[in-house]
Amino acid sequence: MITYKNVGMKYGQNTILHDVNLKIGDGELFVLVGPSGSGKTTLLRMLNKLTVPTDGDVYFEDRKIKEYDVQKLRLDMGYKIVVFSPI
Ligand SMILES: Nc1ncnc2c1ncn2[C@@H]1O[C@H](COP(=O)(O)OP(=O)(O)OP(=O)(O)O)[C@@H](O)[C@H]1O
Ligand SMILES: [Mg+2]
DSSP states (O other), rough: OOOEEEEEOOOTEEEEEEEEEEEEEEEOOOOOOOOTTHHHHHHGGGGGGGGGEEEEEEEEEEEGGGSSHHHHHHHHHHOOOOOOOOO
């Protein structure tokens, strides 16, 4: 289970993500759709600490991702990006 709780991301004055809340269950197919620049990759990069949220927390199995040892986390947690684009 992956949980985003009140997740926000700011780069300087720019708010990229604001108050994102979602749960993704084990084995669930979850599709994140949005226009270019809406923050999809930023949200994904939070799963293995490539990006650390400036607000809120992301949890993996009820444990805060920011509390994981980064090396162990990246051995346990990877991601693959699949891009669908209109013809
Ligand atoms: N390291 C960074 N520093 C400053 N701004 C950033 C950084 N990374 C991303 N951004 C900005 O955050 C916003 C969201 O970017 P992100 O790459 O998450 O969007 P995206 O939804 O994945 O876009 P795309 O569909 O083009 O891949 C954009 O405005 C981008 O310019
Ligand atoms: Mg992207």
